[in-house]
Structure formats: C-alpha cells, structure tokens
Amino acid sequence: MKVYIRTYGCQLNVNDTEIMLGILERYGHTVVNSIDDADLIVLNTCAVRAKSEEKVYGKLGEINRIKRVKPNIFVGIAGCMVEDKREELLSNDTVDFIIGTRAITRIGEAVGRLQKGDRKFAILDDLSDELAGELPFHRLDRYHAWVTIIRGCNKFCTYCIVPYTRGRERSRPPGEILKEIKQLALSGYKEITLLGQNVDSYGKDLSGNYRFSDLLEDVARIDGVDRIWFLTSYPNDLEERVIDIVSSNPKFGKLFHLPIQSGSDRILKLMNRGYTVKQYLRLIDTVRRKCPNAAITTDIIVGFPTETAEDFENTLKVMETVRFNRVNVAAYSVRDGTYAAKHFEDDVPRSIKLKRLNEILRREREISLERSEELLNTSAWVFLRGRSEIDPRDAYGYTDQFKTLIVKDGVKFLGRWARVKIIKVSSGLLWGEMEKVVERRGELVHTL
Secondary structure, three states, X not given: OEEEEEEOOOHHHHHHHHHHHHHHHHOOOEEOOOHHHOOEEEEEEOOOOHHHHXXXXXXXXXXXXXXXXXXXXEEEEEEHHHHHOHHHHHOOOOOOEEEOXXXXXXXXXXXXXXXXXXXXXXXXXXXXXXXXXXXXXXXXXXXXXXXXXXXXXOOOOOOOOHHHHOOOOEEOOHHHHHHHHHHHHHOOOOEEXXXXXXXXXXXXXXXXXOOHHHHHHHHHOOOOOOEEEEEOOOHHHOOHHHHHXXXXXXXXXXXXXXXXXXXXXXXXXXXXXXXXXXXXXXXXXXXXXXXXXXXXXXXEEEOOOOOOHHHHHHHHHHXXXXXXXXXXXXXXOOOOOOHHXXXXXXXXXXXXXXXXXXXXXXXXXXXXXXXXXXXXXOEEEEEEEEEOOOOOOOEEEEOOOOOEEEXXXXXXXXXXXXXXXXXXXOOOEEEEEEEEEEEEOOEEEEEO
C-alpha cells in the first residue's frame, strides 16, 4: 500500500510521523510524497489552536473530493485532535479510522484491519511504554534528526490541551536515547534536536538522579554529532547548569526557546504559568550573562480572557526589553476540556485579538531586521542542511543562533560545514557567499 502522511503542528508531531512511516515500511508499505499517489492518507493533527483544527477539516474536504474519484483510498486521523474530537472525527464520512497519540505504534495493525474490511474504528490505548523502546523511523531529513526524550506535560496551563491529549510526563530511558543518537551519528546525521513539551523535566520521573543536564553532556560526547539543539524549555524549570553547558560546549546551538506567553503578571497567573515577569526577565539576564551570543525566542498568546489594553502593552514592553530573536504569536482560542474553557469567558473580541497579533508580528519583524542588519559583512559557520527552495543551486542551513542562511552555489557541498560571509539580510533570512568548506568543524578539507 502507498502511504502519505500530512503533518500539522509541532516538531513532536513530525517525529511521530517519522515513527508511523517507519512502522508502515516495516509492514511492507511504501511511502509516497504526494497525496494523489496514495492508497492510504493519514493526517497527523494538532489541537493546540483552533486554526490548526480548521486546516485539518479543510484538508478532509479536499480528500473527500479525491475519494469520490478514487473510492478505494483509506483515510486515517492521528495526533492530538483524536483525543479531543474522537466522536466528531469518526462520524466524518471521509474518515475510516482514528489512532491516538499514545497508540501510534499500532499504526501497522490499523492498516491490516483496513485491508480486512474493518472501518470506523478507533485505537486509543495508552501504549507510551512502547514509544520508549527501539522503533523504526522513516527520517524526513538527510542530515538532521528529531529525537523525542520526554512525552506529555504536567504543567496544566489553563489554556493548553496538551496534558489531556498527550498525557503526563514520561521520560525515555537515557540508554535508549543515547543508543538512538549513536546510530544516527553512524548513519551520517550531523545535527540532533532533542524534543519534549518540557525538556527541562527530563528524568524527574525516572529512578536515580539523572537529569536533562546529564543527558546533554552524554549526547555531546557522541562522536559524529556536530551540533545539538533542544526544544522546548519551561522558564522556571531551566537549570543554570544547562545554560553553562550550552555556553561552554561548541557542539550546542546557542538557542534558548523560552515561552513567556504574556507580559502581564495578572494574565500569567490566570494562565497558571507559575512565574512572574520579573522572574522571567531575571532568567533572561542569566542567559545573556552566561551565554552572551545566545538567541532567545519565545511564544506569546494575545487575547487571553480579560486581557486589557494595559496587559497587552506590558507584553510589548517585554518584547522591547528582551528583543527576542523570534516570536511565535497566536490569538487565544478556546480548547474544550481545559480549565480556561470551563471557567473563563472568551471575552476579547476577535477584531482586537487580530489587531494585537498583527502588532506583535510587526514589531517582531522590525526587531528581527535590526538584528539581521547587525550581521551584514560578518562571517558565520553554517551546516549546509538542504537545497534552497528559492534557487536550487543554493543551499540553506542555520547559524548557531538558528538564523536561516542561504548560501550561494552551496548545493554541491550539502552535508558539510561552511564559513559564510553574510552579504544580504532580511527580517527572516540571511544570504551569503562561502569562504571555506569543512567536513567537520575545525577540519579544513576544501578552500575556495
């Protein structure tokens, strides 16, 4: 059977897609890159925002039209929407089965049931223990790999559906993680991103005293891994030892993603975030002092229930103070089952939410452009990860501050490191010309 999976949402969903594709290949199925070529279409969904769900329903409408022409194709739904909208999805005429976020290891069995004529079934077991073991993967990138180290979340922010869709925190055993990364390094993967809803909680549910900082040090010792990233940190859980490791070890990308969500203490309390703006800014000062060249990125929600103009202005003030390298902003949307949905009225008009969202985006672009302009005529090391979509002769990669850099005529050097002189910038992208190319950082093998 030819299988196509469309992924929505976060990097954890991307990693789940890679697991499902790997399992299906083990069952003898073939992965295809076009929805038109598929016998089985799976939508791996996100429920964090209403907009993500709207995209899924729009895609189901598109697939319904395809199914009228090709009535024998199968359609499955995976991901966080399954946990929240199971009855609604199963009643959709286009959908043949659903599979929960903690049951994706059974995707091969689900397809077997389809082939035997079974329809409209759900697999919603909590099989998290199976996700902690050795799994097959169909990696979607040649040189960079996502590695999930912890699943679930214990924070219960009042707006967030994740603890209900992905369950409580479960750390993978360190031995399994390190074994996976060693195998990736042997297979030629140079960059690794460690994933979790809250990576800083890693190890707290395991016996012993092995923590996230210990894992970082062990991953950095693996030969062949040139650069390590991690997502996402929770502001009041980030240990100074982690900051010290990132600052002192050249294998780590100098990036800290620290979601603030709001610049108002009142709103943060309603969100159950567990910190104040003052505490957050103190953490930022610590990061900047210990790792002065670090990029700091964040998430912001606008229009949370009862958010006033003053609350929003306080968020803008935090942006001006920190000057984030990137801001992911979203308008608040009600998520059924959350505390906020049950207890708070969604009382900020949509027009005001959109106005505030656009103001955040406008200021973020301005700050990003100002930061980019500071890099003109400087040089940066970049790992050439893939072919540019703008010009196929060019390559792209990321600087240590996770800035996308397009490298002129770089495609023939994919999989290598390049020192690049930055000659053009925008708010989101940098462009540059290669000065040197090396196989590994510090080992010159080609001079232009």
